[in-house]
Amino acid sequence: MTAVIPGRTLSGVCLPWVMLLLWSLPLSAQAQDLLPAPEQVQVFDTPNDAGQSLTLLWADSLRDGPGVRYQILIAPVADARATAPAVDPAAMEIVAEIPSDSHYVRDRSWPWWTHPAPPAFHRYVINSRSGLELMNDTPYVVTVAAVTGEIRTFGPAIQAVPEPNWVNWNQMNNLLLLLAFGAGVFGSIRTAKRREIFLRRIPGLDAVDEAIGRATELGKPILYLTGAGDMGEPSTIAAAVILGRVSKRVAMYETELIVPHRDPIVMVVCQEITKQSYLEAGKADIFKEDSNFFITTDQFSYTAAVDGIMLRRKPAANFFMGSYFAESLLLTETGASTGAIQIAGTDSDHQLPFFVTTCDYTLIGEELYAASAYLSREPVQVGTLRGQDLGKAVILGVLALGTGLATIGLILDAQWPALLLDLFRDYK
Amino acid sequence: MTFLRRQLPLVITFVAGVIFTLQYYVPHPKSEILLTEGSLWIQIIGLFALVLGVTSLFHIHAVKIKRQEPGWGYSLILYFGIVVTLAVGLFVQWVGGQHPGGKETIDGAMTAFGWIYTYTMVPLQGTMFAILAFFIASAAYRSFRARSKEAALLLTAAVIVMMGRVPLGEYLLPVTGDITLWILNVLNASVRRAILIGISLGAVALSIKIIFGLERAYLGGGKE
């Protein structure tokens, strides 16, 4: 009988197929001699997807090759309650006709924990598309036919129901690694609370005090930019966090701080952060609400305005933290022409060459995230940094081990290295 | 008050952070609807914040004009630009008596707003971007010096890539094209990946800290 299981319909002896087989026996028997029907056919809802899709699997055949093709056929089930809807395969709609030496399971990479069938099996995914709309939670009958010349032999017609899935099991390795990394970070924070952890010097951050001191001596302001990103970007958050530390020292020295913004939400958040810093420094009376101000969201209009501020106000120190694009060099080169000390920190790797060339100090990539820990020395921050380093060590180890295992797997033509390698692959 | 300023934002951050992290692993259409709806909320909040931003902009420049600070004339130009562009975009009828509604063209004909866009914004922005070429040259002249072996290596690679990316370089020294591609595809790509791995780990660690309330500086500095 036909097994109808929402989500996955297993192959089995299919009643309509048996009925049809009996009905068309003489012709079919002849055809079967010339061209065996597809075997071990499975039809099920495509797993790990948003629905409107069915997957068809069938075993490869000795007859696969030039001259033989496969037809994928589908028909909606009129009466969903019927356990064995009788459908004539010959009357079903042809979804696709493919060469018999194509569409294998091995064509796509699968993690071992969701591998659908042996690599040599054929696989065809029927997706909803123009002219063929697959509705979720609606049963369909699907089959595959082998075709050569005028002869067509059908596999069993199997009923299945497309439906959206709640979990993408292919990505579970990703979740596992995230949880492991999170656990590593929390473990490191615990360690950092118990004992002191060594932090290597970051010259760019050592220079923060020097820059603020110089500005104070010269009686000039300090310019701090939080980059082009919005509050959803980690680099902007890191820039805002560093602003908190910098503004506290600026408040202690009673130096003027200028923070022009490209994003109004970032402006509001930074206003709060600087206010808090001035409060903590005991200098709430000299805090200016409009030290943080909005210019425009437009890239080059903002750049022109900040360049203007640099040329008119001649800040003694310029901080460029956060993410940047083509405006980076326009900002830093103008800053360099005014003789300011310039400290940059960005995760925009494509802008690093410009910052390195024109700034006195540059925090490269993750150093931007490390800055907060370096400036505060709080166990939570330092512990997180250690967690990051552990993560990096694991990645380095996996790169070395993975290269070795992949090589061994190729040499020995063995599948077992995949047990480990799959854990670190990106699957969709 | 402390609850509204501290605990509530932390609870919202935790709940939203966990939900939107798990959303990545859920292929169900409802999960995507959640993401698009969340994005709509952010856009709406962003619009309210824009009012704050524009208010801040007007305030700063009004003060400058009032005090006649250095460069206050530019503040006047800013006011003029905003008012004229807004008025033209919203009210000026140009094509067949139609309101432009912020569109640059209607039925293929340029609107007054479109005129401002094409003849002020496009050339002005183009000019700003073009300055980059001049600044690259002056920055290279000032900073690209072979102070050490590493700097000399960087310099050599830069010269090869600069030659390999233009026809004259490939014409004079054809091998620079291939070397440039190798530098970009192998050396550059691998180093960038290494940097990206570090950045990604840093970003994930920061996100974990924010979701679990270990990093609170973004709420306005220190501890409660």
Add this chain to the structure above:
Amino acid sequence: MSFPEKMLRIDRRIIFFVIGLCTLLPLLYPVDLPIIVTPEVRMVYDYIESLPDGSVFLLSMDFDPASKPELEPQAIALLRHAFSRNLRVIAMTLWLPGTGLAEQTVNRVAQELGKVNGEDYVFLGYSPGVGALIIGMGQDLYKAFPSDYYGNPTKTLAVLKDVPNLRHVDYVVSLAAGTPGVETWYLFGKDKYQFELGGGCTGVIAPGLYPLLRSGQINGLIGGMRGAAEYELLIDQSGSAVAGMDAQSATHFAIIVLVILCNTFYFMTRRAAARGG
């Protein structure tokens, strides 16, 4: 101050003047140096060539007027190619300030090749949301863009017939001056809806996109004006990018000469200091 020291502190306006001349003169007196087509540009061209008539091609012009000199020639060349291959073209932008520019570009090329708006192509314009917009398009394009830039309901447009979402788009190319751009289309689009994705970008951010190319996340990359010039050659229609290549050659060489000069002066000052000290 010695001569080399003076030269090291040369007024940067002199450098600006040299670069200005190197840009202007080749534009006035072109040399037409031969341009070699790189594999990453050819990959985009080959993919469009391989698409059958009527395939759906989405061009996202994710740049503002500032990047016009580099990215508009790329857009023109791609549109000319797509229209000449009789592809159905969907054009849009993720950058609000780029809307007018994108609209002008699409209409100009479409008129040049006799294509009809709504039948052969559609300009969807700009809609906010970036990642959420792409996801929305992946779910229901007609809902994400209920009307095109001119207010015509997208459901009624012949060019969008049977294109209910991004899964029905055969090829997407994002021409990006930054973020949102190619990476955004990969993260929220290709990664989820499995269409083929190509990229184009300004020269400044091109090196940053090479890792995406090497990992197969994009199937080709048109980088800067050089990339645009290569594409113009591939479709055999030289335009502003090919014309600009002489100027780019001259400026690149001017910078190389400047770097050599500054190093010569630097070593002269160092030697003088060593001798003196």
